[in-house]
Each structure stands twice: as C-alpha cells, then as structure tokens.
C-alpha cells in the first residue's frame with residue numbers, strides 16, 4: 001500500500017468508528033465574554049451529524065470556569081483556586097444547560113458525567129463510571145464529561161482534561177479520539193514560529209521531535225504537551241487520535257485529511273490492563289534484581305519472590321504496584337498477589353523452598369504475567 005493510501009485507510013478508521021470521544025477545551029468554546037454561542041453551536045452540529053450516522057459520541061468538554069465568570073461578574077479569570085472552583089460550579093450548570101438545549105433541537109438527550117482522577121484510578125469507581133457510560137450510550141444519550149472541579153482541581157491546575165479524555169476513550173472502548181485545539185494541527189515548533197512545519201501523521205509520539213515548551217492560549221491551560229501525552233495513551237491502547245482545530249471537527253469526523261493523525265502504536269488491550277497502565281495509582285514499589293528485570297521484559301515472565309530485592313509502600317494483595325529496576329527506573333506495573341507486610345519474609349527465596357517450608361499457598365507469583373504491563377518508554 002502506498003503511503004497515501006495507507007493514510008487514507010487510517011482516516012477511514014475515524015469516519016467508520018462506531019464510538020468516538022471528542023475533547024474540546026475552554027479556549028475553543030469561549031470569547032472574551034464567556035461561552036461563544038456560535039462556536040458551541042458548530043461543535044454540537046458536527047456531533048449531531050455523527051450521532052445521526054449512528055455513531056456513539058462522548059464529549060469531554062471544559063469551559064465551566066469560563067462560563068461561570070460572567071455570571072459571577074468576574075472580569076478576569078480569578079487566580080485563587082476557590083474562586084475558580086466557584087466559577088466552575090456556577091459555569092458547569094450553564095454549560096450543560098447550553099449543550100442540553102442545542103442537542104435537544106435534534107432530539108438527543110445529554111448526560112452530565114463529572115469525574116475525578118480517583119474515579120478512574122479506583123477499580124470500583126471505574127466500574128461504576130463504565131456502567132453509567134454504557135447505559136447512557138445504549139439509551140442514545142450523549143455523555144458530556146468534565147472534571148469534577150469541586151473536589152478535584154487537576155484540570156484547573158494542570159489543564160489535563162486531555163488525559164481524562166484519553167482515559168475515557170479507553171474506558172468506553174472508543175474506536176477514535178478527537179482532540180480539538182485552537183491550533184489546527186501539530187507543528188514542529190510553536191505555529192507562530194516561521195520555521196514551524198505542520199505534521200500530518202505521527203507514527204509514534206515517542207519518536208517525535210517537536211518543541212512544545214511554549215504555552216498556547218491564555219484561557220486554555222493544557223497546551224500541546226498534555227495533548228501529546230493524551231495521544232500517546234490512546235494510541236498505545238490501539239485508538240487512533242486526530243488532533244485538529246475546533247472548527248474542523250466535522251471534517252475530522254468525516255475522515256478528511258485535516259489536523260494531525262496519530263496512528264495506533266499498540267493493540268487494543270483489555271480495559272483492566274489499560275487501567276493498570278495509565279489510570280491506576282500505584283500503592284508501592286517492588287525492586288527487581290537484574291535477572292528478574294530481564295525475565296519480565298524479555299521473557300514476559302511472571303514475577304516470583306526470588307527476583308525481588310526490596311519492597312516499598314503499603315499495599316494489599318490485589319492492588320497496583322510499580323516494578324522497578326535496582327536504579328529505581330519503572331519497568332512495569334502489575335497487580336500484586338501479596339500484602340506488603342508479608343513480602344519481606346518471602347523475597348529473595350525460591351518458590352520451591354517456600355512451598356516446602358510454609359505450605360502450598362506460597363506457590364504463587366508475586367505478580368502474574370497476565371496482570372502486568374510493561375511501562376518502559378522508548379529511548380531516543
């Protein structure tokens with residue numbers, strides 16, 4: 001297949017996606033005076049076309065702080081967190097009201113889903129969130145996601161709804177993720193730099209050489225760095241990503257060659273493994289000797305007590321932990337089969353010896369290979 005034909009077939013994956021997650025940031029929804037009615041309308045129009053084609057659509061939308069500011073007579077974005085949260089609290093209602101009215105014109109209901117990082121890191125919450133999404137989509141509604149700014153302020157501080165969008169894409173088993181931005185594509189340097197070149201397609205984010213150090217617009221908080229991280233997370237789980245200007249959403253959904261397409265780098269993995277790799281919070285570290293590092297990385301083996309030289313943290317069997325080498329570099333994440341307090345008695349010892357001495361319940365891996373994901377990033 002020629003390069004061009006290859007690119008076309010990847011774009012078809014976007015237009016043919018059964019389930020799409022679209023992420024839009026504050027700067028694409030607002031003007032100087034708060035929410036921009038025309039921009040919102042254009043966004044919804046494009047999403048409605050996808051819904052009418054039979055695609056499931058999940059929208060991850062910021063804009064709550066910006067929407068709340070005029071209602072609270074705030075002329076400038078407040079600097080303190082409490083006022084930002086108050087603005088988000090007022091604005092979230094207004095935002096959903098607007099989306100609700102726009103989608104209702106076309107007969108679609110919207111469902112507000114406010115999430116915190118905890119919701120995608122704790123397994124029980126993750127399952128609850130998944131149940132809600134699944135049912136909303138079955139019922140034909142459009143879930144509209146934002147961070148729950150009252151109790152979590154990650155996006156306010158780090159502009160990280162991009163990452164949330166990638167995690168939601170995994171959660172709902174999306175076939176495509178579209179990240180809308182106020183620039184129309186990824187460039188090799190800040191787009192205002194005359195030497196900046198537009199990038200049409202990215203095979204692997206880890207191989208990219210772009211300068212994303214300069215921040216974007218003043219309203220948005222994410223910038224390109226978090227978008228690339230989001231693209232990396234989604235692509236690693238087999239989900240193609242399009243980064244495009246907000247006005248290009250309709251074209252992006254049609255599979256037209258606009259913006260930057262990030263090709264999937266990994267295969268679709270189970271939700272549980274994606275959760276383990278990107279969403280979960282590790283409760284501790286297991287430090288591996290060189291032999292165990294090789295066994296895990298090269299032979300994809302389970303981790304046995306014999307290969308562990310130290311244990312850090314406080315965790316219970318069934319919780320996520322990091323596996324590191326002797327220098328502290330994280331090589332994998334896994335679900336541990338022992339409580340932290342039991343490990344000091346068994347590490348460094350052969351399973352055979354442990355079973356002979358302590359009984360058959362010691363015939364278990366510390367981390368089974370099926371509950372383990374390799375985390376090593378490619379080195380340049």
Ligand code: GLU
Nearest residue numbers: 026062063064065155156
């Ligand atoms: N989640 C917030 C919002 O929707 C934060 C975005 C921001 O910091 O502007 O507005």
